Amino acid sequence: MVDKSKGHIQGRQAQAVLALAMKNWRKAVQAARHTDLPELKRQRNRARRLKQQLDELLHVADERLTLPLAGNQTFPRPHDCDWHWRPELWCGALPVKGVASAADSSKMGHEVTLFHDCRLREITLRQLRNMREADLAAYGLRMEVFRFSGSYLSLALDLPKAITNGLKRNHVIQIDTILETEAPLNIFVRLNMQQGPNTEQKVLEFPKDHQERRVEFDLAYTDLNEKRIEKVWLDLIFENPQMNQMILRDLTILRRKRADM
DSSP: OOOHHHHHHHHHHHHHHHHHHHHHHHHHHHHGGGSOHHHHHHHHHHHHHHHHHHHHHHHHHHHHHHSOOTTOOOOOOOTTEEEEEOOGGGTSOOSSOEESSOOTTEEETTTEEEEEOOSSOOEEEEEEEOOOTTOOSSEEEEEEEOSOOSSOEEEEEEOOGGGGTTOOTTEEEEEEEEEEESSOOEEEEEEEEEETTEEEEEEEEOOOSSSEEEEEEEGGGSOOOTTTEEEEEEEEEEESOTTEEEEEEEEEEEEEEOOOO
């Protein structure tokens, strides 16, 4: 059994030592104009060594405390949302940070897979740490495409089984992303819903007018079989991606009830 009282005692002792050190430094500051020069020189050397350690601590602390927290699943969602999710790639550090000369079916974590038919394979994927104050996601995904002679390039995202629980035709599936591109680019989202031997598919295009982009799939306009839905996944399809860099700062998916007509 862990002796918690020992930890409390050590904590109080550390606070007492810190309080004494701060008191001594305050006295040194107040007396600095009249302190003997040899002693003042010793104090200056000690202060410089202490300042170096404090500066290093402040640098690391500022960096960690201002970055989005790893594992964060928080993002704005409507009051009628009954399921929400941010994929692992945007939440925490992946064991493999990137893929160079990415082949067809290259994976980034367990949920994201790259598909293409480009023989040259001048495609790189890399997970990056979000540093901006506005970011809620801890990580992002950078994709760079150089020469591209293929006919398609897409990222497939497997959604958790939980999204199928209670999924009805009166639901809306909403996808939000923060997306940066070097050059204008047409990006489409395909919603795939496997139901028995058939797969229901719907395609929408992300708007281009700003970085924060949203599409909404109203399932009332699909042939969803509520009793046979087995799996849901998304395809992000990039049209003519050559000589371009795309950074997906965030990607979130939620499910909400549609308004009554």
